[in-house]
Amino acid sequence: MDKLYFTLEDESIKYLSQIDPQLNNLIKVIGTIDIPLNKDYYRSIVKQIIGQQLSLKAAHTINTRLEEIWPNLQPELLENLSDEQIRSAGVSRPKIKYIRELTQKHLSNEVDFSSIHLLENEEVIKTLTSITGIGRWTAEMFLIFSLGRLNVLSYGDVSIKNSIRWLYQLEKGEPLDLEVYCKKWRPFNSVVSLYLWEAINSDFVKNPPPKCQSL
Numbered sequence: 713m714d715k716l717y718f719t720l721e722d723e724s725i726k727y728l729s730q731i732d733p734q735l736n737n738l739i740k741v742i743g744t745i746d747i748p749l750n751k752d753y754y755r756s757i758v759k760q761i762i763g764q765q766l767s768l769k770a771a772h773t774i775n776t777r778l779e780e781i782w783p784n785l786q787p788e789l790l791e792n793l794s795d796e797q798i799r800s801a802g803v804s805r806p807k808i809k810y811i812r813e814l815t816q817k818h819l820s821n822e823v824d825f826s827s828i829h830l831l832e833n834e835e836v837i838k839t840l841t842s843i844t845g846i847g848r849w850t851a852e853m854f855l856i857f858s859l860g861r862l863n864v865l866s867y868g869d870v871s872i873k874n875s876i877r878w879l880y881q882l883e884k885g886e887p888l889d890l891e892v893y894c895k896k897w898r899p900f901n902s903v904v905s906l907y908l909w910e911a912i913n914s915d916f917v918k919n920p921p922p923k924c925q926s927l
Contacts, residue, residue, distance in 0.1 A: 737922035753825040777801035810845025865901035875908035878917040
């Protein structure tokens with residue numbers, strides 16, 4: 713698999729549409745999902761570290777500046793850069809520390825990106841979160857957008873929570889039990905997540921959710 717590609721004709725989409733009327737309407741509004749996977753695993757994690765707690769625009773700007781002084785984010789070249797050079801691209805000092813630790817563990821094969829795709833989801837998360845600065849959310853994004861795992865629902869993702877509240881018209885103070893949704897959408901939680909994120913990216917959540925239609 714080199715990308716996350718889903719159309720209304722996919723079996724996973726048909727299944728989700730059948731079991732969840734509200735989700736069915738969102739899927740129909742959004743249509744096809746087509747997202748290339750980032751198969752350069754090391755580079756993917758570096759970018760995710762840089763993007764932590766930043767807007768997509770800010771993260772993109774910093775990554776662009778960084779690649780001007782660190783070609784293609786090649787791990788072997790990082791030792792040639794001083795912290796001040798990296799800081800000049802807009803990377804914070806804590807994130808520089810995280811990236812250097814990641815690089816050291818990658819080059820020493822303590823974190824083996826050549827075989828990480830063979831691990832189960834929780835093993836991948838355990839491996840990545842052993843690196844300072846990488847939390848469960850970052851590891852879950854790696855599972856989806858690099859490894860293409862189809863059954864990941866990030867309980868810590870604020871956009872996912874906001875999108876669910878919008879789609880199912882839940883009040884702000886109303887309890888949100890993500891385990892209920894996770895069990896309902898299994899084994900395609902990642903697929904649902906892509907549609908929920910797209911609802912946020914497309915500013916749908918500022919409007920009433922699509923009305924339920926008969927299937």
